[in-house]
Amino acid sequence: MREEVAFRLNGHDVAVEVDVHRTLLDVLRDVLGEMGTKEGCGEGECGACTVLVDDAAVVSCLYPVCEADGTSVTTVEGLFEPGGELSPVQTAYLEFGGTQCGFCTPGMIMASVALLAENPDPSEEEIRYALTGNLCRCTGYVQIVESVRAAAELMMERPA
Amino acid sequence: MSKYRHVGTEAQRPEGADKLAGTARYIHDITVAGMLHGAIKFSEHAHARIVHIDTSRARALSGVRSVITADDVPEVRYGFMRDNLVLKKGKVRQFRDEVAAVAAIDPDIAREAVDLIEVEYEPLPSVFTPEEALAEGAVLIHETDAAGRPRTSNVVPLPCRHASGDLDAAKERTAHVVEGTYTVPRIQQAALGTSGCIAEFDRNGNLTITTKTQIPFLAQRDFNSILAALGLEGRNVRVVVPAVGGAFGTGLDTHAYEYISILLAWTTGKPVRILYDREQEFAYLSPRQSASMFIRQGCDAEGRFTFREVDVVQDNGAYTSWGATYPNVMLVAATSLYRVPAVRFDSRIVYTNNTYCQAMRGYGNPEITWPIESSLDDLAAAAGIDPYEMRLLNSNQPGDVTPMGLKLATCGLTECLDRTAARIDWKEARGPERRTARGVGMASLINVGGGGKIYASDGSGIILKLDDFGHVNVAYGGVEMGQGLHSALTLMVAEALGVEPENVHINETDTATSPWDVGTHASRGAFMAGNAAVMACEKLRARIFEHAEKVYPAEVERNLARLRDRGEDVSPAGFDYTSVTRDRFDLQGGRLFVVDAPDEPWLQIDLGRFLRAVHFTKEGGVGTIFTEEAFYEPPTELPDWDRGIGNMSASYTFGVQGVEVEVDVDTGEVRILRLVAVTDVGRVLSPQALRGQMYGGIAQGVGYALYEEIKTEEGRILNAGFTDYKMPSAADLDFPIELEFVETDDPYGPFGAKGAGEPGIVATAPAVGNAIFDAIGVRILDLPITPEKIIRALREKETAVAGAGGG
Structure with a gap:
């Protein structure tokens, strides 16, 4: 069954007619061509596909696209202005080595953004707990945790 | 202060911004x-x-x-x-x-x-273990070899053995001997990108x-x-x-x-x-090899190694990948970790109907280091010597030529041992004040750090092309896969050529444009790329300075004219810029200047302007372009595998990991309290990338030690996904990891650096196992060290103690 689904994507209105059984991840990548969001497992275990739906982090590989109707969806491409500077979280990941192969990174960034929106000054333990659903095979998470802490400091210094 | 402007600085990953913005293009995005x-x-x-x-x-x-x-x-x-x-x-x-x-x-x-x-x-009929596959009358998995010749057993014909020293005489000098059979499981590489x-x-x-x-x-x-x-x-x-x-x-x-x-x-x-999706990646790609390793080693009354014997049996699965050459790399640690005067090593790779396996980070080294370093602690206990002291006593030293013929130009093992012991508070943590069920352990490692020759060439080519605007395009055949090759290579090219890192651009790896490279493995990427880059940069600089003789005077005059136009009074008196010879030029930070007057702005020429001058002026020689290539082949030997002799790497990386653990004796759960890793990397090239390699390797090592195992039933993989395959999460690694680097300035390494991609994973499991042994007195021989195995071992120990008491 096909249905029209309309939502805001990174600040722009989009409307697509899609099979209602498709996931938000599929529609983002295969229909809308937003390739920043990655599929790491397709079963909600690795978090590589994490995006924000109305500011809440969801794993888009399990999220039915019809649920996104009427919402505002943010992906890693929506965190900065084209040609502008990267967001504080992305900047901190760059500076503190929070990315290696980069495949888990978009999801990790979105989970970090959601965490900092909820808890602007998280402890290391809170960061580790918040990122439990985002697997990374490269970094051992140390520089990711450092990046999130640095992003928190940066955002507290310079509130958006 | 460092003698380098770029090497060793806290630089960001050149391709990092695209990864963070979601614009890096993986195969899934194309x-x-x-x-x-x-x-x-x-x-x-x-x-x-x-x-x-x-x-x-x-x-x-x-x-x-x-x-x-x-x-x-x-x-x-x-x-x-x-x-x-x-x-x-x-x-x-x-x-x-x-x-x-x-x-x-x-x-x-x-x-x-x-x-x-x-x-x-x-x-x-099927066989699922090497024992079954080697049994009399076992079904043949391959009836013929690739050439159609009949096969008579399931042994893969890849001999790899070694014998050195007088084993019988060594055994006679031996005061203490330990032995055991250690196993390691198949695990998944589990890269996030399938x-x-x-x-x-x-x-x-x-x-x-x-x-x-x-x-x-x-x-x-x-x-x-x-x-x-x-x-x-x-x-x-x-x-x-x-x-x-x-x-x-x-x-x-x-x-x-x-x-x-x-x-x-x-x-x-x-x-x-x-x-491939994730399930296919687990089920239909190739996991890390499983192996069973018998080890026997002995020492004299003072604790000096007298001999070591190792027999490896590796489950190949149904077909053969490069991973079947693990024993070639196992030889390095088996023969050369510590000074061991007599060594015997033998290996057998066996076909089974399990999924065929392939390589993973460390390539046999985490496997072989598990029995060597675990059994070392048992030997120290048998000899009544502190295992740290025993490691020190037997430590390799710079200049050693090992039984395999490895030439250790540099070796920081002793310093790594000392610094690890100091950082982990070795004496205190093992002392009488310790808390119940807490313990510390350490394990050392040797890893190839200057390539690992198991192919006809272990070399790498590089092509550097300067454009008209002072940018350097680098064509290199190695692969950036997250390890930070591009971080290190960018800094090395910037350093060796004399330009700023932001003007160094590394091309996408493409056989149409990149020169030949054997592949990115064996911790060789940065080592090879750096050596090749240094050679090519030297050639480029020589050509730049040769052409500078011709265009420099006119360019300085343009500088002077421009300054005079601005009304500045510049007097060139006292410096003859018209006849500077090539040996007096230097290039740094993208600026060409004369070493005799390095600070005069009017004597400095921007590299881009210089290059355009060479292109477009008569004096420069119209049509000249600046492209140089170099091919670096390390001074190594393809070992004779039947004897297990040959200096397969140009440099050897050493390291030690120390771990403190607490064991819950009721549940068998192991909690790592802290981990220290001190590694002799020769020279730190890119600190951010290097730390990333170490942390990431250690995280994989913790997974190998405590959690990870591909479970199979009659050849079928049962846990083909992250739901059932336990890989460490951020919350699992909630202990401090402290890193230190020893810089031994290796003569063969670019800027003294040795390869460091793999060492992180190599020593973690035995360090954890030794800490558990120190904490609760039981030795687990089979990875991963699960709570069930600990509880079983504790019960067996209690029964043994009760039995001994009753007898």
């Missing part, structure tokens, strides 16, 4: 106009005769463009021993065998078509394959064979490597799915992409 989607039909048996394949329903499905089985396409052999067929003929030997494939207009149709293929099998490729032909029969590989040039050689089979011998194979979502060894071999994409592209005349 589509080609007209592209079809491929899918593979895999075996449903561990060992069975293929009676009949019915593809009629698949072929009839709307949207299907091609269905192929072994009967439809030429036979293509591949694999390290050429013992594998791309599409299986006659029989299947493992659950992941490829029996048919489909190309369709979308991935869902391709998968549906695969489900419509019906294969009739006649099951055969495997995939796109194959396409042009109308002349030339192939381009964009693929997730670590060996673009060996892959090119491999794919030549498929072109030959298709009647396209001599046509070109171009291998392009997109952004790689982690590899950890999975890209060291060419895979059936790549050949199948090529076959489907040929049969359809369209580009064909095959992508």
Whole structure:
């Protein structure tokens, strides 16, 4: 069954007619061509596909696209202005080595953004707990945790 | 202060911003106009005769463009021993065998078509352990070898052995001996980006394959064979490597799915992409090899090693990958970790009906270091010596030539041991004040740090091309897969040439434009690239300075004219800029200047301006371009594997990890309280990237030590996904990891650096095992060290103690 689904994507209105059984991840990548969001497992275990739906982090590989109707969806491409500077979280990941192969990174960034929106000054333990659903095979998470802490400091210094 | 401007500085990853913005392009993100989607039909048996394949329903499905089985396409052999067929003929030997494939207009149709293929099998007896496979009368997995000669056993004919010193005499001098059989499981490399490729032909029969590989040039050689089979011998194979979502060894071999994409592209005349999902990555790619290792080692009354004996049995699975050469690398630690006067090493690789295995980070070294370092602590206990003191006593030293013939130009093992012991508070943590069920352990490592020669060439080429604007384009055949090769290479080119890192650009790896490289493995990427870069930069600088003699005076005059136009009074008196000779020039930070007056702005020429002057002025020699190549072949030897002798690496990386643990004796749960890793890396090139390699390797080491194992039942993988395969999460690694680096300035390394991609994973498991032994007095021989194994061992110990007490 096909249905029209309309939502805001990174600040722009989009409307697509899609099979209602498709996931938000599929529609983002295969229909809308937003390739920043990655599929790491397709079963909600690795978090590589994490995006924000109305500011809440969801794993888009399990999220039915019809649920996104009427919402505002943010992906890693929506965190900065084209040609502008990267967001504080992305900047901190760059500076503190929070990315290696980069495949888990978009999801990790979105989970970090959601965490900092909820808890602007998280402890290391809170960061580790918040990122439990985002697997990374490269970094051992140390520089990711450092990046999130640095992003928190940066955002507290310079509130958006 | 460092003598380097760029090497060793806290630089950001050059490709990092694209990864963070979501704009890096992985194989999953690439589509080609007209592209079809491929899918593979895999075996449903561990060992069975293929009676009949019915593809009629698949072929009839709307949207299907091609269905192929072994009967439809030429036979293509591949694999390290050429013992594998791309599409299986006659029989299947493992659950992941490829029996048919489909190309369709979308991935869902391709998968549906695969489900419509019906294969009739006649099951055969199977063997799932090396013991079963070696038993008298065991079924032969391969009846013949690649050349068609009959085979008589399931042993893979890859001998690798070593014998040095007088073993009998050494045993006579021995005061204490320990022995044990240690095992390591199959584990998943589990890169977050799954495997995939796109194959396409042009109308002349030339192939381009964009693929997730670590060996673009060996892959090119491999794919030549498929072109030959298709009647396209001599046509070109171009291998392009997109952004790689982690590899950890999975890209060291060419895979059936790549050949199948090529076959489907040929049969359809369209580009064909095959992508694995996570379940397929687990079930149909190749995990790390499992192995069983017997070790016996002895020491004299003072604690000096007298001998070491090792027998390795490795479960190869049904076919042979490069991973079957693990024993070649195991030899390094088996013969050369510590000074051991007499060593015997033997290995057997055995075919089974398990999934065939391949390499992962460390390549045999985490495997062999597990028994060596675990048994060392047992030996120290038998001898009544502190295991740290015993390691110090036997530590390798710079200048040593080991029994394998390894030449240790530099060796910081002693310093690594001392610094680890100091950092982990060794004496106090093991002392009488300690808390119950807490303990510390350490383990050392030696790893190849200057390549690892197991192929005819272990070299790397590089091409540096300067454009008119002072940018340097670097064509290198190695692969950035997250490890930070580009971080290190950027800094080294900037340093060696004399430009700013932001003006260094590393090209996408592409066999059409990059010079030959054996592949990115064995911690060799930065070492090789750096050495090649230094050679090419020296040539470039020489040519720049040669041309500077001609254009420099006119450019200085332009500087002077410009300053005078601005009304500045510049007096060039006292410095003759008109006849500067090539040996007086220098280039730093993208500015050409004269060493005798380095600070005068009017004597400095921007590199881009200089290059344009050379292009466009008569004095410079019109038409000159600045491109230089270099090929670095390390001064190493391809070992004689039958004797296990040969200096296979130019440099050797040493390290020590120390771990403090607490064990819950009721649940068997192990909690790591802290971990210290001190590594002799020769020289730190990119601190951020190096720390990332160490932390990441250690995290994998913790997984290897405590959690990870591919579970199988009669050859079928039971935990093919992250739901059932436990990999460390951020919350699992909630302990401090402290890193230190020892800089021994290796004479063969670029800027003194040795390879450091693998060492992080090598010593973690034995350090954890030794800490558990220190904490609760039980020794687990089989990885991973699960709570069940600890509880069982504690119960056995209690029973033994009670038994002894009762007797």
